[in-house]
Amino acid sequence: MCSHVVSSGASARNQPTIEYLTGAQIIVRTLLELGVDTIFGYTGAAVLPLFDEIDSENWRNIMAKKSDETKTGAQIIVDTLIEQGADTVFGYPGGVVLPLFDRLYDAPINFIIPRHEQGGCHMADAYARASGKVGVVIATSGPGACNLVTGLATAMMDSVPLVALTGQVRTDLIGNDAFQEADTTGITRPVTKYNCIVKDVKDLARVIREAFHIASTSRPGPVLVDIPVDVQVAKCQTDGRNEMNLPGYKVSTKGHARQISAAAAAINKSERPVLYVGGGVVIANASEELRALAQKAHLPVTMTLLGLGSFDQNDPESLDMLGMHGSAYANYAVQECDLLIAIGARFDDRVTGKVKGFAPNAKIIHIDIDPTSISKNVKVDIPVVGDAKHILTELLKEVEHRERAEWFKKIAEWKKKFPFSYDRKASTIKPQYVIEELCRQTEGRAIVTTGVGQNQMWAAQFFKFHGPRHFISSGGLGTMGFGLPAAVGAQVARPDAIVIDIDGDHSFNMTMTELSTAVENKLPIKVCILNNGYMGMVRQWQQLFYGRRYSKSYLSNPDYATVAEALGAVGITVDKKADVAGAIKKMLGEKKPCVVDFRVEREENVWPMVPAGKNINEMDGLDILESMA
Amino acid sequence: MKHIISALVENKPGVLAHVAGMFAARAFNIDSLVVGRTEDPKLSRMTIVVVGDDRVVEQVRKQLAKIVPVVKVQDFAGQPMVARDLMLVTISAPPEKRPEILSLIEMFKAKVVDIGTRQLMVEVCGPESKIEAFIDLCKPYGIKNVARTGTIAMPRQGSSEAKS
Ligand SMILES: Cc1ncc(C[n+]2csc(CCOP(=O)(O)OP(=O)(O)O)c2C)c(N)n1
Ligand SMILES: [Mg+2]
Numbered sequence: 001m002c003s004h005v006v007s008s009g010a011s012a013r014n015q016p017t018i019e020y021l022t023g024a025q026i027i028v029r030t031l032l033e034l035g036v037d038t039i040f041g042y043t044g045a046a047v048l049p050l051f052d053e054i055d056s057e058n059w060r061n062i063m064a065k066k067s068d069e070t071k072t073g074a075q076i077i078v079d080t081l082i083e084q085g086a087d088t089v090f091g092y093p094g095g096v097v098l099p100l101f102d103r104l105y106d107a108p109i110n111f112i113i114p115r116h117e118q119g120g121c122h123m124a125d126a127y128a129r130a131s132g133k134v135g136v137v138i139a140t141s142g143p144g145a146c147n148l149v150t151g152l153a154t155a156m157m158d159s160v161p162l163v164a165l166t167g168q169v170r171t172d173l174i175g176n177d178a179f180q181e182a183d184t185t186g187i188t189r190p191v192t193k194y195n196c197i198v199k200d201v202k203d204l205a206r207v208i209r210e211a212f213h214i215a216s217t218s219r220p221g222p223v224l225v226d227i228p229v230d231v232q233v234a235k236c237q238t239d240g241r242n243e244m245n246l247p248g249y250k251v252s253t254k255g256h257a258r259q260i261s262a263a264a265a266a267i268n269k270s271e272r273p274v275l276y277v278g279g280g281v282v283i284a285n286a287s288e289e290l291r292a293l294a295q296k297a298h299l300p301v302t303m304t305l306l307g308l309g310s311f312d313q314n315d316p317e318s319l320d321m322l323g324m325h326g327s328a329y330a331n332y333a334v335q336e337c338d339l340l341i342a343i344g345a346r347f348d349d350r351v352t353g354k355v356k357g358f359a360p361n362a363k364i365i366h367i368d369i370d371p372t373s374i375s376k377n378v379k380v381d382i383p384v385v386g387d388a389k390h391i392l393t394e395l396l397k398e399v400e401h402r403e404r405a406e407w408f409k410k411i412a413e414w415k416k417k418f419p420f421s422y423d424r425k426a427s428t429i430k431p432q433y434v435i436e437e438l439c440r441q442t443e444g445r446a447i448v449t450t451g452v453g454q455n456q457m458w459a460a461q462f463f464k465f466h467g468p469r470h471f472i473s474s475g476g477l478g479t480m481g482f483g484l485p486a487a488v489g490a491q492v493a494r495p496d497a498i499v500i501d502i503d504g505d506h507s508f509n510m511t512m513t514e515l516s517t518a519v520e521n522k523l524p525i526k527v528c529i530l531n532n533g534y535m536g537m538v539r540q541w542q543q544l545f546y547g548r549r550y551s552k553s554y555l556s557n558p559d560y561a562t563v564a565e566a567l568g569a570v571g572i573t574v575d576k577k578a579d580v581a582g583a584i585k586k587m588l589g590e591k592k593p594c595v596v597d598f599r600v601e602r603e604e605n606v607w608p609m610v611p612a613g614k615n616i617n618e619m620d621g622l623d624i625l626e627s628m629a
Numbered sequence: 630m631k632h633i634i635s636a637l638v639e640n641k642p643g644v645l646a647h648v649a650g651m652f653a654a655r656a657f658n659i660d661s662l663v664v665g666r667t668e669d670p671k672l673s674r675m676t677i678v679v680v681g682d683d684r685v686v687e688q689v690r691k692q693l694a695k696i697v698p699v700v701k702v703q704d705f706a707g708q709p710m711v712a713r714d715l716m717l718v719t720i721s722a723p724p725e726k727r728p729e730i731l732s733l734i735e736m737f738k739a740k741v742v743d744i745g746t747r748q749l750m751v752e753v754c755g756p757e758s759k760i761e762a763f764i765d766l767c768k769p770y771g772i773k774n775v776a777r778t779g780t781i782a783m784p785r786q787g788s789s790e791a792k793s
Binding site: 185186189190195196197214246247248370371375376 | 638639641642643646647650654684687688691692694695696697698699700701
């Protein structure tokens with residue numbers, strides 16, 4: 001290390017500059033060249049020359065420059081959000097997030113402020129559902145965090161990738177019932193996929209990266225990170241060595257080859273198969289693979305509420321939605337099939353009816369990324385754990401085409417006999433007619449969000465979707481008030497799309513304040529209120545099961561067109577059937593947010609209906625459908 | 630059937646709440662739950678005794694594994710293993726009964742850890758059945774207080790591939 005060598009710099013034009021370096025210098029320079037900026041070592045006689053060189057000014061300067069960058073927690077949050085691709089954030093300020101909001105003042109992030117944190121959370125949720133990206137919502141401590149709970153639970157039930165950042169009181173005040181303190185991680189633990197509090201600014205970048213990773217991989221879900229205000233203010237050196245550390249979190253994507261082959265063999269053998277597809281196929285972006293499988297193997301496809309759009313409903317193989325308010329033909333097909341292939345669906349009670357009597361003649365294949373979904377409600381014969389896109393791709397290689405003419409003939413007969421229908425000759429505005437007209441005028445290409453209740457079921461029954469991420473509805477939790485903020489979030493994600501909230505009057509009442517958010521952000525969302533003056537679905541149950549005692553399911557409503565105008569949107573009232581088509585045309589042409597109040601038939605019911613506890617082929621209302629077919 | 634489930638978890642705040650909350654939310658019954666440190670300071674071990682049919686216990690196992698800070702889950706059911714409970718029990722022991730009680734203690738290889746004028750505190754360690762038997766046999770003398778740790782367990786050598 002002490003002998004000198006000659007190193008010739010190649011840069012000189014005339015004469016090569018000659019520099020004499022010691023071996024120790026060569027070692028150090030080479031290490032620097034290779035980007036080594038930290039060395040762990042222990043000195044001794046044989047390495048003294050090297051240590052001497054390492055201690056030289058030159059090295060120290062470089063070291064100092066590399067590690068000098070200190071940032072506040074708030075800056076780290078903003079930088080990590082941008083690093084994770086979060087160019088749009090929904091959030092509402094408050095005392096303990098002020099340091100963060102100060103950093104957001106001029107950050108290159110599109111920031112949408114809702115009128116209520118619940119609305120913000122639904123917006124981030126629908127933004128994620130419409131775009132496939134992670135939605136981000138920010139709220140302050142205490143009341144802000146508590147207002148997120150419904151939104152988080154909604155996202156949790158429907159497996160939506162969401163990151164929520166909440167402020168928290170100063171670390172040294174936690175547990176003292178400080179002003180606006182709430183045990184946010186305690187309150188939100190059951191409604192998040194994961195949550196945690198960050199008490200050391202050094203952990204902040206890593207934890208936010210982990211939050212995005214956990215939210216968006218495997219079965220997605222909301223992740224909440226609680227950040228005390230002093231952690232946002234604290235500074236730390238950022239050395240970029242903040243890698244994720246999640247020893248308990250494994251993402252399994254590939255399905256087991258033998259299970260896939262077993263599934264393919266069962267499909268090839270089946271005379272009467274049915275594909276039962278849930279939201280997992282939408283999340284996995286596996287619609288194309290699903291279409292290919294259904295075509296190649298020739299399989300009829302029925303979808304859950306959240307699965308709608310995963311398969312083109314205009315294709316002859318589509319059986320539309322199944323379950324409590326599903327199509328008669330889907331429910332009959334499931335009950336008579338010899339093989340049920342569930343993909344990214346979870347055998348929810350709204351789908352299965354009486355669990356014991358569900359698909360009684362079928363062998364069941366269940367493809368799902370979440371092992372806890374498998375054999376939770378219904379015993380499965382061939383489980384395949386993994387990503388739907390991968391598994392469908394593999395399955396496609398092994399399935400064979402079969403005509404199954406008899407099976408498809410039977411299905412066609414059911415379709416002909418019991419289509420979704422209603423009294424088209426009625427003089428009143430039938431809510432189903434409004435939806436059919438919306439579908440017709442938008443050629444089924446609109447993004448549709450919904451409230452909860454009859455409006456949601458009719459939207460699912462009468463709007464025929466072509467592709468995924470076009471039907472955005474609160475399925476698992478059934479959250480009234482989801483539709484309007486969801487439309488805002490979806491429009492932010494897809495500025496050029498037609499976004500229509502098909503809503504119920506009372507669902508709309510819950511979050512109508514978010515119309516201001518749409519107006520402020522110039523989002524041309526369309527809101528179609530199917531105004532029956534009732535909590536219609538509650539009224540339907542009271543009619544059918546409580547002897548028409550309409551207890552507390554009626555409330556007086558404001559004049560929605562006036563409300564819309566007051567908030568700066570366009571308001572239209574339609575009370576004649578003849579005006580429906582024209583009003584929709586006008587609405588679709590509006591550049592401003594537009595609310596259309598359709599005064600629909602007040603006591604219309606959703607048919608068919610599987611009463612609670614019945615098998616899904618024991619539907620009420622078939623006579624009504626049949627008579628109007 | 631009783632299953633002993635062992636979960637290796639990250640040693641982080643909130644993990645116990647997460648696990649306990651999951652059991653409550655999904656209406657699973659916990660017989661006992663013991664948390665302690667392991668040889669690795671970053672990890673703790675939870676030993677959970679649950680009662681349920683195979684389907685329920687399978688769900689418990691999967692739901693545990695799904696919790697982000699849970700690193701590894703094993704079900705020891707049907708495996709050769711060592712399972713132990715520790716109990717401290719205060720028995721009323723007037724002088725005339727002491728010889729009988731002491732011989733019982735002797736037979737159970739238990740230990741007197743505190744003596745008062747009219748009572749004894751005894752430490753008993755062993756499989757749950759032994760602890761239960763000791764309690765039964767002491768009942769006639771009068772049991773004043775019981776504190777038990779719940780079960781901890783480990784597979785025997787050569788059977789480390791418990792279902793996971
Ligand atoms: C937040 C919330 N509260 C209560 C309910 C129960 N619920 C389900 S549907 C419904 C009535 C919905 O009324 P409306 O929005 O007018 O829709 P409609 O059924 O009339 O189309 C109610 C109260 C719910 N799903 N969500
Ligand atoms: Mg209504």
